Amino acid sequence: MADRTKAAGIALKALTGLACILIIGMVAIILGNILINGMPRLTLDFLTRAPEGGMTAGGIFPAIFGTFALVILMTIVVIPLGVATAIYMHEYAPRRSKMVQLVRLAIQNLAGVPAIVFGLFGLGFFIEFIGRGMDRVLYGGDLVYGQPAILWAALTMALLTLPTVVVATEEALRAIPQSYREVAYSLGATRWQMIRRIVLPQAVGGILTGGILAISRGSGEVAPVMFTGAAYFLPDLPTRLNNQFMELGYHVYVMTTQSPDVEATKPILYSTVLVLLLLTFLLNFTAILIRSQIRKRLRYGR
Amino acid sequence: MDASAVTGQKQENPAVIRTEELRVQAGGEPILKGISLEVQRGEILSIIGPAGAGKTTFLRCVNRMAELDPGIQVSGSVTLDGRSIYSQDVDVAMLRRQIGTVFSVPIPLPMTIYENLTFGLSLSNHPRSAHAGLVENALRAAYLWEEVKDRMDEPARNLSGGQQQRLCLARALTLVPRVLLLDEPSSGLDPISTAKIEEALQQLKTDLAIILVTNNVKQAARASDRTAFFLFGELIESSPTEQLFTKPRDFRTADYISGRFG
Numbered sequence: 001m002a003d004r005t006k007a008a009g010i011a012l013k014a015l016t017g018l019a020c021i022l023i024i025g026m027v028a029i030i031l032g033n034i035l036i037n038g039m040p041r042l043t044l045d046f047l048t049r050a051p052e053g054g055m056t057a058g059g060i061f062p063a064i065f066g067t068f069a070l071v072i073l074m075t076i077v078v079i080p081l082g083v084a085t086a087i088y089m090h091e092y093a094p095r096r097s098k099m100v101q102l103v104r105l106a107i108q109n110l111a112g113v114p115a116i117v118f119g120l121f122g123l124g125f126f127i128e129f130i131g132r133g134m135d136r137v138l139y140g141g142d143l144v145y146g147q148p149a150i151l152w153a154a155l156t157m158a159l160l161t162l163p164t165v166v167v168a169t170e171e172a173l174r175a176i177p178q179s180y181r182e183v184a185y186s187l188g189a190t191r192w193q194m195i196r197r198i199v200l201p202q203a204v205g206g207i208l209t210g211g212i213l214a215i216s217r218g219s220g221e222v223a224p225v226m227f228t229g230a231a232y233f234l235p236d237l238p239t240r241l242n243n244q245f246m247e248l249g250y251h252v253y254v255m256t257t258q259s260p261d262v263e264a265t266k267p268i269l270y271s272t273v274l275v276l277l278l279l280t281f282l283l284n285f286t287a288i289l290i291r292s293q294i295r296k297r298l299r300y301g302r
Numbered sequence: 303m304d305a306s307a308v309t310g311q312k313q314e315n316p317a318v319i320r321t322e323e324l325r326v327q328a329g330g331e332p333i334l335k336g337i338s339l340e341v342q343r344g345e346i347l348s349i350i351g352p353a354g355a356g357k358t359t360f361l362r363c364v365n366r367m368a369e370l371d372p373g374i375q376v377s378g379s380v381t382l383d384g385r386s387i388y389s390q391d392v393d394v395a396m397l398r399r400q401i402g403t404v405f406s407v408p409i410p411l412p413m414t415i416y417e418n419l420t421f422g423l424s425l426s427n428h429p430r431s432a433h434a435g436l437v438e439n440a441l442r443a444a445y446l447w448e449e450v451k452d453r454m455d456e457p458a459r460n461l462s463g464g465q466q467q468r469l470c471l472a473r474a475l476t477l478v479p480r481v482l483l484l485d486e487p488s489s490g491l492d493p494i495s496t497a498k499i500e501e502a503l504q505q506l507k508t509d510l511a512i513i514l515v516t517n518n519v520k521q522a523a524r525a526s527d528r529t530a531f532f533l534f535g536e537l538i539e540s541s542p543t544e545q546l547f548t549k550p551r552d553f554r555t556a557d558y559i560s561g562r563f564g
Contacts (some may be wrong), residue, residue: 095372179409183470186365187422188399189476197421202412 011265031277038274039266048274050235055255056264060272064279065237066150066245070217071283073154074161079211081158082165089166090173090193111163115223122156122228123148144242151241153229160224161214168213172206173199208291212284219280222249232258248276308475318343318511319364319481323562324378326359326368326535333359335535336378341528346444346503346512348526348543350519350557355532357515364513365401366394372528382480399426406486408466410458415450418458418469422477436476443506444472445498464495471499475506482512489517500525502505519559523547531555 052058085103093100125200134148145151174197184194222230230250237246254271259265317340326334334356341347362368364374366387387397399422406419407479411418419437428436441447446468450461458469467487474482481520487494500563503512516522522529523543530540531552538550550556 032466100309128330177409179405179407179490180411182367182370182405182410183411184369185367186398186403186405187425187473189425190395193395196410197425 013177034270034274035268036276037267041271042274046268046271047248051233051251051268054260055233055266055268056259056261060246060268060275061247062237062247062249063246063251063272064068064236064275067219067248067276067279068283069150069245070154070157070225070229070247071240073150074157074218075211077155077213078158078161078165078206079235080212081302082162082210082214083169083207084174086166086169087195089200090170091191091199097255107163107166109223110159111167115160115221118156118160118224119227121159122152122224124235126152126155127228131211148227148229148231148244149242150229150238150245155246156224156228157218157221159217160221164213164217165210169203169207172203175206176202204294205291206258208287208294212287212291215283215287216280219283220249220276222247222253226250226253248279250274303396303438305309306505314352317341317381318383319513320379320384321360321363321524322379322380324360324363324376324380326356326363326377327375328371331374333535334363337532337537339530339540341511341513343480343509343511344507345527346507346514346525347528347530347540348514348522349530350517350522351470351538353517354534356487356535357532360532361403361485361515364404364481365398365483367398367403381401392538393427395407395552399477400480402477402479402482404467404470404474404484404487406489408459408463408470408490410466410469413458415469416456419473422473436478437472439473440472440475443475444468445502446472462495464491464498467491467495468499468502471502480511482506482510484512484514486515486517488521496521519561531558533558 047059047064048061048131049059051060051119085107089100089103102253127146127148130145131149131152135141135144135146138144180198181194184198189197225247227242230247231244234244234246236243252269255265255269259287316410322338324334324337325332331460333430337360339347339357339360349360351357354400359368364387365382368376376388382400386392411421413421416437419440420433423433423436438447441450449465450469453460458466461469471484478489482503486489487535488499492500497550500521503514506512507527514522514526526543528540529546530549530552531538531546533554539546539550541551546555547559550559
């Protein structure tokens with residue numbers, strides 16, 4: 001009997017260990033494969049030129065720029081919106097209010113909606129409804145905003161990442177001791193002063209963590225932007241909010257499925273995927289740097 | 303209480319804080335069952351009583367912090383200098399600036415010592431040039447000036463527990479309040495820190511009305527001019543401290559101060 005328990009113990013340890021090794025192995029294979037096949041073409045030329053010859057030559061600069069611009073626009077929208085939502089729910093709304101329960105339910109559902117549905121929603125709501133509406137009212141029916149554009153893609157992406165920011169901010173707000181709020185009130189703070197002077201500085205780390213997660217998600221998603229603004233091929237960079245743009249993830253998708261010459265495209269494809277990974281890491285890393293700078297400035301915080 | 307004595311006192315030294323029939327319910331449960339008390343400038347009123355007597359709730363009604371908790375209902379009247387603090391036109395933030403509060407555990411805000419002290423000032427339109435003077439006065443009054451005058455830019459949490467509580471006292475004093483509320487201010491402190499706070503209170507009371515909630519019967523006997531005894535949300539007795547401790551009128555007061563319960 002004792003032998004059997006012992007054997008079961010060893011087997012279990014082996015199985016759980018194996019699961020871990022499997023994960024590490026998969027990551028190593030994916031990254032290794034991309035690195036080995038992607039490195040040779042990863043030249044400065046590749047990073048700074050537009051695609052040529054039907055994606056079989058040239059670089060991917062417009063896609064890098066487009067992804068950057070998209071993520072930054074998205075961040076500008078999603079952080080204020082997400083933080084405001086979380087602050088209302090946690091600091092203003094009465095506890096156990098129907099409104100908050102409804103918002104929370106909506107956010108949970110939003111988090112569960114497939115990315116492609118966001119893409120279709122963006123097409124239907126932002127472009128067809130808002131964009132066309134703006135064109136009718138402001139531009140006498142000329143086609144200005146009623147078409148796929150980086151603005152609509154960024155808004156769609158912001159909706160997709162909204163739950164992440166709301167949840168992270170709420171966590172951060174929950175972690176602030178209630179006693180800090182009471183001290184602020186006892187010293188004559190209004191609610192808004194209390195939020196601005198105590199809550200926001202204390203929550204900024206958590207808010208930025210939410211931002212980082214949103215950026216990670218946003219810079220890799222293809223489905224939300226494929227109907228709302230990403231272009232198949234567009235050597236010009238977006239300079240206005242209603243311009244279309246190239247996006248790395250979408251570019252990968254296009255090269256995989258639409259290339260006239262699969263073999264010629266393959267090395268470019270590998271390098272593009274590598275760049276996409278590096279860019280995601282870079283964006284993440286920058287956000288983490290900003291967070292640690294802010295934390296250092298608030299070194300008396302938690 | 304002798305009615306003529308009250309009116310006699312009122313003429314020379316009117317009550318700063320007066321509560322009448324103050325009742326509080328939380329989710330239908332009564333916490334305070336009609337408390338009528340007053341405190342004047344120049345005196346320290348201590349409130350004693352076992353846990354659950356409603357001492358803290360009483361304080362939280364005076365600075366209108368009670369309403370921050372959901373499900374709390376306050377009725378009856380509380381006046382500051384004769385004006386109801388629960389009337390519609392009262393600016394709660396302005397009111398709280400006139401009522402300093404020290405909590406039972408030191409709560410330094412996550413900032414420097416100086417930022418803690420100027421926090422209240424910076425919320426209103428006090429000119430920045432006046433901050434340093436108000437901070438120094440408050441620190442001297444809290445017997446903390448000598449210990450922190452060269453450490454103003456250190457994080458407040460670097461201070462010891464006793465220093466932190468005096469910092470919290472000083473922080474409340476920077477706004478030059480009319481009333482000071484202390485909720486068991488020395489519950490976690492060593493005897494020396496406690497003594498310093500009590501000494502500070504004796505100096506402060508010339509300009510202030512002070513309400514001191516304490517679990518420590520000896521502290522009430524030492525530090526206060528009048529003592530009120532609360533039990534299960536009722537005011538059992540309030541008398542000059544010496545009288546309450548030597549000749550309590552109610553047997554429950556006698557039992558409590560002699561340590562037979564609570």
